[in-house]
Amino acid sequence: MKIASLEKTLSKVMFLLVVFFSFGLTKKNKQTVNIAWDNFPRSFDPRYANDANSQYLENLVHCPLIDFSHSGETKNNLAKSLRWLSPKVLEVKVHDYFRFSDGSKVGLADVLATYEFFMKKNMIRPSPRSLAFQNVKSINLVDDKIIFELHNIDAAFQTNLVVGILPEAIARGGEIQDPLKIKSCGPFVLKSITLNNISLTRNPYYQSFEPLKLSHSDVKIKVVKDETTRFAKLQKGEVDIVQNGVSLEKVSSLASNSNLKLLRGEGLKTTYVGFNLEDKILRDKKVRKAIGLAINKEAINKYILKGLALPATTMVTPSSPYYNKNQDYIKFDRKVANKMLDESGYKIKSGEKYRFQLSYKTTKNDTRYAIAKAIQGDLYKVGIKLDIQTLEWGRFKSDVEKGLVQLWGLSWVGFKDPDIYRYVFSSKSFPPLGGNRGRYKNLELDRLLEKGKETVDLSERKLIYAKVQEIIEDDMPYIFLFHEDNYALVRKDIKNFTLYADGRYASLAYTYK
Incomplete structure (x- = not known):
C-alpha cells in the first residue's frame, strides 16, 4: 500500500511540474516550425x-x-x-x-x-x-x-x-x-484549420520521458499540393521541413544551397502497381505477369529515384524475418513478357501498333508521374498502350477504393507485421473495411492469412508467410516496385528533427529553431 501511495504522490508531483513549466512559457519563447504536406x-x-x-x-x-x-x-x-x-x-x-x-x-x-x-x-x-x-x-x-x-x-x-x-x-x-x-492527449492540440493550413499548439499537460527535452515550438502544417510551389517555399524559408515531398531530381539540385540539409533514412514503405482484378484484361494472370516482367525496376531506381530505394519483390523488406529468400521472384525480361502476351491471345494484329490499351492512375506528385512515364515506356516496348491519368489525391484515392481503375501506383507505409498481407489481400478486406483495392480473391490465401494471424510461434509463422509470398508471386495481384528510403529537406536552423522509418513526424515534439 505504501508503494502504491508513493507512486500516486510522485505522479501528482510530475503532473504539477508539467503544468508549472508549460504555463510558465512566454510568447517570446514560442516559435512555429512550418512543415509542408502535399494533401490534407x-x-x-x-x-x-x-x-x-x-x-x-x-x-x-x-x-x-x-x-x-x-x-x-x-x-x-x-x-x-x-x-x-x-x-x-x-x-x-x-x-x-x-x-x-x-x-x-x-x-x-x-x-x-x-x-x-x-x-x-x-x-x-x-x-x-x-x-x-x-x-x-x-x-x-x-x-x-x-x-x-x-x-x-x-x-x-x-x-x-x-x-x-x-x-x-x-x-x-x-x-x-x-x-x-477535441481535447486531445498527444504533444499537440489542433488550434485552427483553414483551407490550406493546420495549426497545432502545444498541449500544456503533455509530458515525455524521452532523452530529449520537449520543444516549446508550435507547428503549422501548410498543405501545398503543387510540388514546385513546395520547393519554392522551402528555398524562401516559408517552410522549414519537407519530408518525402520534393522530387529527387529537385533534391539533387539543392546541393549548393547552404540553408538546407538533407536527411535520409531507411523507410517502411512498399511502392507498387496495383491491378483491378475485375477488369476483363487484367483478370488474366499471364497478362499481369507479363506486365511485371516488362517493367525495368533497376532503371527506374537509378534514374528517377537516384538510388534511394531497394527494388522490391514482395510486401515485406529483405530485412524482415518473414521475407522468403528462397522464393524465385519475377525479374525484368522483355522477351518472356512478349511471349506470355502472345500466349494469352494478345498478339499484335497486322496494321496495329498495340496489343491492347490500359489506363494507369497516379497522383500529381512529380516523382510518381515520372515513374508512371517510365512504366508507360516499358509497356510500349511489349505492345501495350498505357494512358496516364494524374489526379488530385482525394479523387485518386476515391477512384482506387471504388474500383474505378485498371492500374494504379501507390505505396503502403509504416506496416510492421506480416499481417499487412491480410489487410491488403484477404477477400474479407475489400474497401471500406480494408485495403484489398484490387478485389483479389484466393481461398487458400485467405486460409493461410487467418492461420498466420493466429500463430504465435515465430518459426511456424515464418513458414506460413513464406507460402503466402509464393501464392502472391504466382497470382501477382500487385507488382512490387520498391522499398523507398525516407528523406527530408530541412532548414539548417531547425534542431532535433529526425526521421522515423514509418514516416511519422513524432520528433516534432522535440524540434525547435
Whole structure:
C-alpha cells in the first residue's frame, strides 16, 4: 500500500511540474516550425485515420496505448504494461499521469470507449480500421486494468493498439464533425484549420520521458499540393521541413544551397502497381505477369529515384524475418513478357501498333508521374498502350477504393507485421473495411492469412508467410516496385528533427529553431 501511495504522490508531483513549466512559457519563447504536406488528412478522427497524413496527424495530436520507435519497434505509450493472461486474453494497465489538453485525466473509461467504437454494428459509415478489431470478443474494465478478450489467437493484435485515445464523451458518439472541439492527449492540440493550413499548439499537460527535452515550438502544417510551389517555399524559408515531398531530381539540385540539409533514412514503405482484378484484361494472370516482367525496376531506381530505394519483390523488406529468400521472384525480361502476351491471345494484329490499351492512375506528385512515364515506356516496348491519368489525391484515392481503375501506383507505409498481407489481400478486406483495392480473391490465401494471424510461434509463422509470398508471386495481384528510403529537406536552423522509418513526424515534439 505504501508503494502504491508513493507512486500516486510522485505522479501528482510530475503532473504539477508539467503544468508549472508549460504555463510558465512566454510568447517570446514560442516559435512555429512550418512543415509542408502535399494533401490534407482525409480524417481528423483517429478512428477513421487510414491514409498516411491522417495517421501522421493522429500521432502528433493523440496518445495511443502503444507507439513505435525510430526503427519501427513497438514501445509503450499510454500503456504502462501489456500482459497476455492467456493466448486470447490481454491485460492492459495505463499510466495515470497522461492528461487531455483541458487538464482532465486520460483514464480507462476513455480507452474502453475508443476501442468499443470498433465493435459497433450496422454503422452508416464503418471505420476502415475496424477490420483489425473484428476478432475482439469483449473489452472490459476490471479494477485498474482493461481486458481485451479475443475470439481467436491473434499474433499481431498488440500492433493494432495504436489508435489515438479520445475522451469518453466524444468516443461514444459518431464520427467527429468538429475536430477543433477535441481535447486531445498527444504533444499537440489542433488550434485552427483553414483551407490550406493546420495549426497545432502545444498541449500544456503533455509530458515525455524521452532523452530529449520537449520543444516549446508550435507547428503549422501548410498543405501545398503543387510540388514546385513546395520547393519554392522551402528555398524562401516559408517552410522549414519537407519530408518525402520534393522530387529527387529537385533534391539533387539543392546541393549548393547552404540553408538546407538533407536527411535520409531507411523507410517502411512498399511502392507498387496495383491491378483491378475485375477488369476483363487484367483478370488474366499471364497478362499481369507479363506486365511485371516488362517493367525495368533497376532503371527506374537509378534514374528517377537516384538510388534511394531497394527494388522490391514482395510486401515485406529483405530485412524482415518473414521475407522468403528462397522464393524465385519475377525479374525484368522483355522477351518472356512478349511471349506470355502472345500466349494469352494478345498478339499484335497486322496494321496495329498495340496489343491492347490500359489506363494507369497516379497522383500529381512529380516523382510518381515520372515513374508512371517510365512504366508507360516499358509497356510500349511489349505492345501495350498505357494512358496516364494524374489526379488530385482525394479523387485518386476515391477512384482506387471504388474500383474505378485498371492500374494504379501507390505505396503502403509504416506496416510492421506480416499481417499487412491480410489487410491488403484477404477477400474479407475489400474497401471500406480494408485495403484489398484490387478485389483479389484466393481461398487458400485467405486460409493461410487467418492461420498466420493466429500463430504465435515465430518459426511456424515464418513458414506460413513464406507460402503466402509464393501464392502472391504466382497470382501477382500487385507488382512490387520498391522499398523507398525516407528523406527530408530541412532548414539548417531547425534542431532535433529526425526521421522515423514509418514516416511519422513524432520528433516534432522535440524540434525547435
